[in-house]
Amino acid sequence: MSCSTIMFSLFLMAPCPQGGGVEISAAVANAISNPQRPAEDIAKDAHRKPAEVLSFFNIEPGMTVLDVFSGGGYYTEMLNSVVGEDGKVIAHSNQAYMSFVGDTFTNRHADGRLAQTETVISELDELELEKDSLDAAMLVLTWHDFMFADPDNGWLAIDETLLLDKLCSAFKPGGVLGLIDHAANSGAPTDETAKTLHRIDPRVVKDSFKDSCFSLEASADFLANPDDDHNLSVFDKAIRGNTDRFVLRFVKNQ
Secondary structure (H helix, E strand, O other): OOHHHHHOOOOOOOOEEOHHHOEEOHHHHHHHOOOOOOHHHHOOHHHHOHHHHHHHOOOOOOOEEEEEOOOOOHHHHHHHHHHOOOOEEEEEEOHHHHHHHOOHHHHHHHHHOOOOEEEEEOOHHHOOOOOOOEEEEEEEOOHHHHHOOEHHHOEOOOOHHHHHHHHHHHEEEEEEEEEEEEEOOOOOOHHHHHHHOOOEOHHHHHHHOOOOOEEEEEEEOOOOOOOOOOOOOOOOOOOOOOOOEEEEEEEEOO
16 A cells, blocks of 8 residues: 555554655544545645645644634644644634635634634734643745735735734744745845735745744745746736745744
């Protein structure tokens, strides 16, 4: 039996090595193969590689995990399964994201179908988090949104320094902050590129964390696409769903 076949078995009992040196845990594999996952989510797996992402971010049963700007809930669904009955997921969104994803968020969480998940609708600057409550957080394709404001279209300015201060207080020592974003060319103007192309230079992201409680522990290239020249909007049909994305794992200092 191949490794890929084993990985998606509900009866997997041991980690399975995957591309890029990432080992897929049993809990992650079971979450991905959960028959309750919507078909539209499964269709995205090939380009989003959730097995590698969740395992690289060390998401495990029993954790409390914050999904920042969780969007339609693609990752929330799997996090809910991975953390299990002893864990908790906080699925965060705001009004702008709610309008963008339509009914997907509401339908995802209807009738308490994600039993381990609490939903929080709040502007990010107003998000309240309990001290020493988080084992992990995921920020997927969102950091570039912190670099600009567009109030005429409902997107308010975000203070990323304030967010990092809140996360530093809320995180337990050793907790993992996992970040993915669409790559921009090195030296690209940050606010303009973020607003028009929805991309960001990885160096800008790393620099944002320099004075925080978080240290960059590792990066991964399993979502890289060398054929993406970074000059198109991530919503352009020619590249949508297949952008060059960088993956960073930060850890809260002990």
